[in-house]
Amino acid sequence: MNRFIVFLIAGVLGFIVAFSLTRSIHRAPALLNTMPELEWLRNELKLDDAQLAKAAELHKTYLPRCETLCARILEVRQTVEAAATGARGKLTPELTAALDAQARVHVECQKAMIGHLYETAAVMTPEQAERYLKATLPYAINLSSYQNLRAH
Amino acid sequence: MNDSEFDNFLRRESAVKPLAEAPFRRAVWERIEAESAKASWYEALLARLIRPTARPAAGAACVLLTILAGVWLGRVAPSPAADARATYLASITPAADHALLHHR
Numbered sequence: 001m002n003r004f005i006v007f008l009i010a011g012v013l014g015f016i017v018a019f020s021l022t023r024s025i026h027r028a029p030a031l032l033n034t035m036p037e038l039e040w041l042r043n044e045l046k047l048d049d050a051q052l053a054k055a056a057e058l059h060k061t062y063l064p065r066c067e068t069l070c071a072r073i074l075e076v077r078q079t080v081e082a083a084a085t086g087a088r089g090k091l092t093p094e095l096t097a098a099l100d101a102q103a104r105v106h107v108e109c110q111k112a113m114i115g116h117l118y119e120t121a122a123v124m125t126p127e128q129a130e131r132y133l134k135a136t137l138p139y140a141i142n143l144s145s146y147q148n149l150r151a152h
Numbered sequence: 153m154n155d156s157e158f159d160n161f162l163r164r165e166s167a168v169k170p171l172a173e174a175p176f177r178r179a180v181w182e183r184i185e186a187e188s189a190k191a192s193w194y195e196a197l198l199a200r201l202i203r204p205t206a207r208p209a210a211g212a213a214c215v216l217l218t219i220l221a222g223v224w225l226g227r228v229a230p231s232p233a234a235d236a237r238a239t240y241l242a243s244i245t246p247a248a249d250h251a252l253l254h255h256r
Contacts, residue, residue, distance in 0.1 A: 022226025037243035040236035069246035
């Protein structure tokens with residue numbers, strides 16, 4: 001019985017150590033620690049280290065632009081809401097202008113995102129790029145579906 | 153006590169009715185036996201588990217197997233992120249809720 005307990009403890013500890021070590025080694029590139037959102041590119045699309053480094057560079061360059069666009073979306077949305085509240089049942093020139101501005105920002109966001117997707121796809125092999133664009137383009141084309149994606 | 157007295161004594165005692173607690177005692181033993189029978193399946197399982205470890209080589213092989221299982225699972229286990237693709241898309245999609253997060 002004592003020997004059984006020793007083997008049991010050794011087995012459990014061995015499993016935990018082996019699992020943790022393999023996982024940390026397999027996860028590899030340090031840049032995934034700073035940009036864990038890119039893990040999908042490595043795990044699902046099997047980008048190698050060089051491809052991942054290029055994709056990470058593009059991602060890093062794109063992020064400030066994305067944040068600026070996020071702020072603009074919020075700004076125009078608030079303008080539309082204020083104009084709609086003030087309109088009192090009429091499509092006022094202010095509301096029309098706010099809606100136009102919102103549409104322009106929306107298009108600008110789509111252009112930026114689709115451009116980024118194509119740039120990122122360019123660092124991949126044709127097969128990887130095809131899978132990548134198939135999985136990401138629909139959300140850039142129809143940005144409202146992004147909310148559905150998050151809900152899932 | 154002579155022999156005839158002793159014979160009379162035995163005859164008298166054998167005629168005595170069984171003790172009142174006899175059914176109770178029997179019931180207790182029946183319950184004990186039933187419990188033992190119930191416990192036997194996991195005792196058998198435990199014995200089956202322990203048996204290989206009685207031989208050190210077999211025990212060491214079992215430990216090695218669990219280590220190999222750990223290595224294999226460490227390689228194939230999915231990312232802790234519930235949906236890695238959603239996480240990636242969230243990071244590159246310009247959306248108002250991102251802006252709200254940045255403003256907080």
